[in-house]
Amino acid sequence: xxxxxxPRKFYRAVGRKKFLDFFVLTVFLLFFYGPLTNLLMLAFxxxxxxxxxxxxxxxxxxxxxxxxxKTMMSAVGQSxxxxxxxxxxxxxxxxxxxxxxxxxxxxxxxxxxxxFMLSNAFPKIGLYTSIGIMYYKLNLMGTFLGVVLIHxxxxxxxxxxxxxxxxxxxxxQQEEAARDVGAGPFLTFCKVTLPMAVPGIAVACIxxxxxxxxxxxxxxxxxxxxxxxxxxxxxxxISDYNVMAAAVYALAMVIPTIVLLVLLRxxxxxxxxxxxxxxx
Amino acid sequence: MAEITTNIKPKLRxxxxxxxxxxxxxxxxxxxxxxxxxxxxxxxxxxxxxTTILRTIGGFLDIDDGDITIDGQSIALLSPExxxxxxxxxxxxxWPHMSIYENLAFGMKLRKVPKEQMNQQILEMxxxxxxxxxxxxxxxxxxxxxxxxxxxxxSLLLKPEVLLLxxxxxxLDAKIRVQMREELIRIQQELGITVVFVTHDQxxxxxxxxxxxxxxxxxxEQVGTPIEIYDHPVTxxxxxxxxEMNFMETPDGIRAVRPESLSLSRGSQGDLHGHIRTIMVLGxxxxxxxxxxDAVIKCNVQRDxxxxxxxGDEVSLSYTKEQFFATxxxx
Ligand SMILES: Nc1ncnc2c1ncn2[C@@H]1O[C@H](COP(=O)(O)OP(=O)(O)OP(=O)(O)O)[C@@H](O)[C@H]1O
Ligand SMILES: [Mg+2]
Numbered sequence: 001x002x003x004x005x006x007p008r009k010f011y012r013a014v015g016r017k018k019f020l021d022f023f024v025l026t027v028f029l030l031f032f033y034g035p036l037t038n039l040l041m042l043a044f045x046x047x048x049x050x051x052x053x054x055x056x057x058x059x060x061x062x063x064x065x066x067x068x069x070k071t072m073m074s075a076v077g078q079s080x081x082x083x084x085x086x087x088x089x090x091x092x093x094x095x096x097x098x099x100x101x102x103x104x105x106x107x108x109x110x111x112x113x114x115x116f117m118l119s120n121a122f123p124k125i126g127l128y129t130s131i132g133i134m135y136y137k138l139n140l141m142g143t144f145l146g147v148v149l150i151h152x153x154x155x156x157x158x159x160x161x162x163x164x165x166x167x168x169x170x171x172x173q174q175e176e177a178a179r180d181v182g183a184g185p186f187l188t189f190c191k192v193t194l195p196m197a198v199p200g201i202a203v204a205c206i207x208x209x210x211x212x213x214x215x216x217x218x219x220x221x222x223x224x225x226x227x228x229x230x231x232x233x234x235x236x237x238i239s240d241y242n243v244m245a246a247a248v249y250a251l252a253m254v255i256p257t258i259v260l261l262v263l264l265r266x267x268x269x270x271x272x273x274x275x276x277x278x279x280x
Numbered sequence: 281m282a283e284i285t286t287n288i289k290p291k292l293r294x295x296x297x298x299x300x301x302x303x304x305x306x307x308x309x310x311x312x313x314x315x316x317x318x319x320x321x322x323x324x325x326x327x328x329x330x331t332t333i334l335r336t337i338g339g340f341l342d343i344d345d346g347d348i349t350i351d352g353q354s355i356a357l358l359s360p361e362x363x364x365x366x367x368x369x370x371x372x373x374x375w376p377h378m379s380i381y382e383n384l385a386f387g388m389k390l391r392k393v394p395k396e397q398m399n400q401q402i403l404e405m406x407x408x409x410x411x412x413x414x415x416x417x418x419x420x421x422x423x424x425x426x427x428x429x430x431x432x433x434x435s436l437l438l439k440p441e442v443l444l445l446x447x448x449x450x451x452l453d454a455k456i457r458v459q460m461r462e463e464l465i466r467i468q469q470e471l472g473i474t475v476v477f478v479t480h481d482q483x484x485x486x487x488x489x490x491x492x493x494x495x496x497x498x499x500x501e502q503v504g505t506p507i508e509i510y511d512h513p514v515t516x517x518x519x520x521x522x523x524e525m526n527f528m529e530t531p532d533g534i535r536a537v538r539p540e541s542l543s544l545s546r547g548s549q550g551d552l553h554g555h556i557r558t559i560m561v562l563g564x565x566x567x568x569x570x571x572x573x574d575a576v577i578k579c580n581v582q583r584d585x586x587x588x589x590x591x592g593d594e595v596s597l598s599y600t601k602e603q604f605f606a607t608x609x610x611x
Contacts, residue, residue, distance in 0.1 A: 171372035176340055177431075178375070179360040180367050181387030181438060191386070197379045 042247035066252070071233060076252070079213055079229040085152040086212040089207050093152075094159035095201070099193070101160065102167035105264040108224055113164070116157040127153075128221045129207075135222055142226040150218035151211070158207040166200025167193065208256055285588070289352065289475045291316045291576040292337070292442050297346035299336050307332050307498045310346070319468055319475040323485040324495030326523070330478040334444050337476065338367040341592050350441050362547065366435035371451050373431035374419040380430055381415040389436050405433045408467060425456040432464070436471065443475045450479065482522050486510065494518045516605050525598075526577050528552075542579040543598055544568065544589065546583040550596030559591060570595055 033165045042048065043062065045055035066072055101113060119127065131150065132141070140146035170193050178188040194201075216231035222230060235247045290313035300306040307329040314320045322330045335341040337348060339360035348356045354588050355363050370432045381402065388398045395512070407414050409429040419427055428448050435443055445464075465488055468475055479485050485492050486506045494501045494509060494517075502509055502518045513519035519536045526542075528535040554572035566586045568579045577597060591594070 024541040171368040173372040174375055176360065176367070177369065177373050177434075178386070179340075180338065180365075181434065182361045182362055183386075184359075192375055192480075196375070 039247050039250055042244050043251045044131060045244055048244070062248045066245055066248045071228065075228050075230045075233045078227055079231075079253075080256075082147060082219075082227075082229060083209045083212040085148050086155065087208045089148060090152050090155055090159040090208050091201075091205065094156055094204075095163055098160050098163035099167050099189075102164045113161070116160045119153045120157055124217055126216050131218075132221055141222055142224075144227070147219055147223040147227050150222055151215050154215060154218070155208040155211040158204045158211070160208070162204035163197060163201050166197035169195045169200075184197075206260055206264055209260065213253065213256060286314055290314060291318070291351065292476070293347075293349045294337070295347045295349070297333075297336060297348060298344045299332055299341055300344050300590060302592045305329075305498075312493065312500070314474060314476060316474055317472045318490045319465075319477060319487040319488060320491045321479060321485040322492060322495055323476040323479055323482060323521075324501075326480055327520045328495045329494060330480070331446055334367070334446050334476060338365050338444050339363045340367075342568040345579050357438070364441040365444055366438055366440035366442075367446065368428070368431045368435055368448045370447045371424075371427075373434075374427055376419050378418075379415065380411075380417050380419070380422070383419070383430060384415075384434050384437055387434065391438070401437060405437050407472070408436075409433045409463070425452050425460060428460065429463075430451070432467075436473070441474065442474055443479045444504070445475065447479055448477075449484070450481065457484070459547070464488060470494050486522070494521060496521075511601070513603060517604070519603055524578065526575075528575060528577075533604055533606040536605065537577075537599045538601065539578045539580040541566070541601045542577065542581075543600075544570075544581060544585070544595050545598065546594070546596070548596055550598040551591065552597040554595060554597070556589060556593050556595055559586070559589065561586070570597060572597070598607065 010022075014022065016152035039056055044058050044060070046056040046059035046061045083138075101109060128150070135141045135146055140149070174196070175188050175193055178192045179185070183191060213229075214231060216235060217228070218233060219227060219229050219232050223229070230249065230253050232255075234246060237249055238246050281334055287428045292314040294310050294312040294314075297310040298306070305327075308402075310333060312320070322333060324330055328410075332341065336343050339355070339362075343356055351365055355365075360367075373397065374380075375386070380384065384402045384405070385398060388401070398526070402415070402562070403412070406414065408559050409432060410447075411426060411429050411433065414422065414426070414430070419430070422430065432445075435472060449460045452460065461484055467473075475540050477485075477488065491503060492507055492509050493503045496517050502514045504512075509518060509522055513525075513536070516534060516562060519525045520527075526537045526539065529538070552570075552572045554570045554577065557569045557571045557576065558567075560567045561583065563583075565580050565582055568581055568586075568589070570577045570579060579597065
C-alpha cells in the first residue's frame with residue numbers, strides 16, 4: 001500500500017494523463033484549502049508556537065475570548081443589520097433600473113450598464129475620501145444611512161447586472177400573454193416577470209448581502225466609531241497582533257456565507273451568475 | 281363565406297388603419313371586415329406586415345390613423361388587457377414557472393370565475409384540445425405542439441370575441457402542423473368563434489380559411505375565399521404566391537396558367553408547342569416540363585395519361601383556364 005506513495009511507482013500505475021490530473025488537483029487543493037486549514041488550526045489552537053507545524057494544544061480558548069467580548073455581539077448584530085438593509089435598499093433601487101435596462105433599448109444603454117462598474121474599477125480609498133468630504137457637507141458622517149450608502153456603492157453592479165440578465169431572459173411574448181389574458185402592467189410584472197427572474201435576483205441578493213457583510217474600508221472611514229461591523233472589528237484585532245482571535249473572527253464571518261450558499265444552492269450555479277454578466 | 285349578406289354585421293372591422301414604425305416600415309390604409317364565426321387568414325411573405333396588423337388588433341401596437349372596432353365599438357384606445365381579443369404567439373406563450381393548470385387559470389381568476397366553474401371549464405377545454413391529464417405538468421415538460429394546444433386552450437377559456445393567431449404552428453414539424461390545423465378547424469367550427477390567423481404558408485391558409493387576405497409589402501393584394509384566390513388571382517403577385525403558376529409573356533400582357541389546367545396531345549391543334557424536357561412521377565400524377573421556345577412550362581398530368589410519353593417527344597399543350605394580366609397591371 002505505501003509503495004503507492006512513491007511518486008515514480010504511482011506514475012507508472014496510473015499513467016501519464018491521470019498523473020498530471022492528480023498533480024494539478026493536489027496543487028489546487030493545497031493552494032485553495034491550505035490557508036483555510038491553517039485558519040481552522042489557528043482558530044482552534046490554544047498553544048501554537050513557531051517551529052511546530054501543528055498546534056501543541058487544541059481548544060476553545062480563543063472562541064471563549066472572542067465571544068465573551070461585549071463588542072463582538074454588537075458587531076455581529078450590526079453586520080447583519082447593515083447587510084439586510086443594504087440588500088433591501090439595493091433591491092428597491094436597482095430592480096427597476098435593471099428592468100428598464102433589460103426592456104428598453106435606448107441610446108447610451110451600454111454606457112449606463114458600464115457605469116455601474118466604475119465604482120469597482122477605481123481605487124476604493126480615493127473614492128471613499130472624496131465621498132467622505134461630501135458626507136461631511138451632507139451630515140452623513142457616522143450615520144446609519146451613510147454606511148448603507150457606502151455599502152450600496154459596492155454592490156450596485158451586482159444588483160443591476162445580474163437581474164438585468166434575468167429580466168432579459170423573460171420573453172416579451174410571455175409578458176404580452178399575461179397582458180392579453182387581462183393582467184395590467186404591474187400585475188404582469190409581479191406575477192410573470194418577477195417570478196421568472198427570481199433565480200437571478202436571488203444570486204444578486206447573495207452577492208449584495210455577502211458584499212455588505214464583508215465591507216470594511218468604507219465603514220471604517222464613515223461609520224466608526226458609531227458603527228462597528230465584524231470586518232471593522234477584525235481590523236482592530238489584527239492590529240493588536242492577536243492572530244488566533246483574528247482566525248476565530250474570520251471563521252465566524254464565514255459561517256453566514258456558508259449558511260446562505262447552502263440555503264440557496266439551487267439558484268447559485270455558474271449559469272445563473274454568467275447570465276447576469278452578458279451585455280445584452 | 282360567400283353567402284354573407286349585408287344584414288350580418290361584421291364582428292371585427294379595421295377601418296383605414298395606418299401603423300408606421302419609426303423607421304418608416306409598417307402598414308397603411310388597411311380596411312378589413314371579419315364576420316362572426318369567420319376564419320380569416322392573412323397570408324404573405326416575411327416582412328409584409330401580417331404581425332403588425334395582428335398586434336394592432338390585440339392592442340400591442342398603437343395605431344397612427346384609422347380605427348379598429350369589435351361589434352361596432354372602437355377598441356383602438358384600449359390596452360391589451362381591456363380588449364375582448366385573445367392572442368396566441370408563435371412561441372413562448374406559456375409561463376414556465378406555472379403549472380398547466382395555473383397557466384389556464386390565471387386569466388380566469390382575474391375575471392373572478394367561481395372555482396367550481398373554473399375547474400370544470402378547464403377540464404372541458406383540456407379535453408377539447410386533447411390534453412387531459414397535463415394539469416399538473418409544467419410547460420417545459422410538454423412538446424412544442426402540446427404547448428401550443430395549451431396556449432390556444434388558455435385563449436379560448438376566456439371566450440374572446442376574436443381569437444388572434446400569429447403563425448401558431450410554424451415552429452412545429454410538418455406532420456404535427458397538419459394535425460394541429462385540422463384540430464383548429466374542428467374547434468373553430470365547434471365553438472363558432474371568429475378567428476384572424478396569420479401565416480406565410482399558403483397551403484395552410486388554403487386549408488383552414490373561409491377567406492384569405494393576400495398581403496405584399498404592407499398592402500392587401502386580394503381578399504377572397506381560397507377558391508376565388510386560387511382560380512381568379514387579381515394580381516400577378518397573388519397568382520405567383522398561391523399555388524404553382526406558369527407565366528407566358530405576350531405582347532399585350534402576361535398569361536398565367538396553372539400546371540393542372542394543361543393537357544398534352546400529339547399533333548398541332550394545341551395552344552403551345554414544344555418538346556418534353558423532364559418527366560417526374562410524383563405519386564398519382566406526373567410533373568412534366570415542356571420546353572416551348574425560351575420558356576419551360578410545367579404541366580401536371582394524371583398518371584394514367586402518361587403512358588406512351590417519353591423525354592424528347594414533340595408535344596402540343598392546350599389549356600382550359602387562364603388568367604390574363606394586361607401590361608399596366610404588371611409590376
Ligand atoms: N418594432 C419594429 N420596429 C421597426 N420596424 C418593425 C418593427 N416590427 C416590424 N417591423 C418592420 O415592419 C415590417 C412588417 O413586419 P411584420 O412583423 O408585421 O411582418 P410579418 O408579415 O409578420 O413577417 P413574418 O412573416 O416574418 O413574421 C417589416 O419590414 C419589419 O422589418
Ligand atoms: Mg410575423
